[in-house]
Amino acid sequence: MMQTYQFSDFGLDAADIQTIGLPPLANDHIRVAIRAISLNYRDWLMVQGSYNPRLQKPFIPCSDASGEIIAVGAEVGTWQVGERVITHMLPGWEAGPPPFDVHRHTLGGPAPGVAASIVDLPANALVRLPNSLDWVTAACLPVAGLTAWNALRCLPKWRKPAWVLTLGSGGVSCFAVQIAKALGHQVIATSSSEIKLSTMIELGADHGINYVTHAAWDKAVLEFCPNGVDLVVEVGGSGTLDRSVNATRLGGAIALIGVLAATDASPNLTKALMKDLRLQGILVGSRSRLEEFVAFVAQHHIKPLIAKHFHGFKALPAAFRYLSNLATPGKVVISL
Numbered sequence: 001m002m003q004t005y006q007f008s009d010f011g012l013d014a015a016d017i018q019t020i021g022l023p024p025l026a027n028d029h030i031r032v033a034i035r036a037i038s039l040n041y042r043d044w045l046m047v048q049g050s051y052n053p054r055l056q057k058p059f060i061p062c063s064d065a066s067g068e069i070i071a072v073g074a075e076v077g078t079w080q081v082g083e084r085v086i087t088h089m090l091p092g093w094e095a096g097p098p099p100f101d102v103h104r105h106t107l108g109g110p111a112p113g114v115a116a117s118i119v120d121l122p123a124n125a126l127v128r129l130p131n132s133l134d135w136v137t138a139a140c141l142p143v144a145g146l147t148a149w150n151a152l153r154c155l156p157k158w159r160k161p162a163w164v165l166t167l168g169s170g171g172v173s174c175f176a177v178q179i180a181k182a183l184g185h186q187v188i189a190t191s192s193s194e195i196k197l198s199t200m201i202e203l204g205a206d207h208g209i210n211y212v213t214h215a216a217w218d219k220a221v222l223e224f225c226p227n228g229v230d231l232v233v234e235v236g237g238s239g240t241l242d243r244s245v246n247a248t249r250l251g252g253a254i255a256l257i258g259v260l261a262a263t264d265a266s267p268n269l270t271k272a273l274m275k276d277l278r279l280q281g282i283l284v285g286s287r288s289r290l291e292e293f294v295a296f297v298a299q300h301h302i303k304p305l306i307a308k309h310f311h312g313f314k315a316l317p318a319a320f321r322y323l324s325n326l327a328t329p330g331k332v333v334i335s336l
């Protein structure tokens, strides 16, 4: 038997645990017993219906999980029962640029998600884990970690140490701080809260700026780093982009990741081109980049910041409620 968290409609009230018999395993699929699930803000938007109002129901949310292979389809090549794995949110994107249908197979909408005790997935939705990574650490890597890893890849290789600016203390930004420090860079972190800023400093950030008490946080960045930073990990979108451009050095880069501070205002693109900036959109990343990132995390002993660790399948609605409050920096994880 297996359990899935099915949503018959949008909203946490429509969530129900279904216990069903195991279906036959497709020849090209791998069966994974889920050990831990981590939540992303996208999952919360998805269950509320604001990410994709046309999502087909019922649906199973969530894209990030770690687990153990318990069965392998007849046509699956090199995978074995007992191997430890994590999910790759965008199955079919192996390497290089994303394929044209990349969004069609996204785990947790439109494809079924990983909020289940057991999932059947194609091999291209999995990445192997080294034994040194525990289930909780591993479950945090697929989206927030990989996105931050790809953002850091926007830095020119020769610029070391570089200055990196992270915005806010969400899951992506926390990983960005840890990766940047492991790569030997200098980090300036912003947050709306002094307590969260101290957490970012504990994670490794060299300087913190409160973007509420310092509305002109771009100027505050230039006090630490007069020429401007080499890279901004941009999670705010149109509401923060102008200041991010101001805070970036000539020839620097801005990794466009999120739209948490989206407004109707149009960013001043002239300044971006006059500074010869590289504005790079980031869509999580490919499976080969996730493999690369897993190896990096193991090599540098990176431990994701956990905001709250829930236990047991039934905790999913409580975990979503916790995530929606954005009260504590880091990842929300559920161990099964």
Ligand SMILES: NC(=O)c1ccc[n+]([C@@H]2O[C@H](COP(=O)([O-])OP(=O)(O)OC[C@H]3O[C@@H](n4cnc5c(N)ncnc54)[C@H](OP(=O)(O)O)[C@@H]3O)[C@@H](O)[C@H]2O)c1
Pocket (backbone or CB within 6 Å): 040, 041, 042, 143, 144, 147, 167, 168, 169, 170, 171, 172, 173, 190, 191, 192, 193, 196, 211, 235, 236, 239, 240, 256, 257, 258, 259, 260, 261, 282, 283, 284, 285, 326, 330
């Ligand atoms: N492009 C992609 O592939 C990709 C992948 C993952 C996530 N994302 C997107 O990236 C964004 C961040 O993701 P996440 O998982 O890190 O989210 P999260 O954990 O929910 O991050 C929330 C945090 O963002 C910060 N924030 C909110 N408004 C801000 C503002 N105006 N200026 C600076 N910081 C602000 C806040 O930090 P403080 O509380 O410290 O102020 C807040 O706690 C989301 O929009 C998400 O949808 C995109």
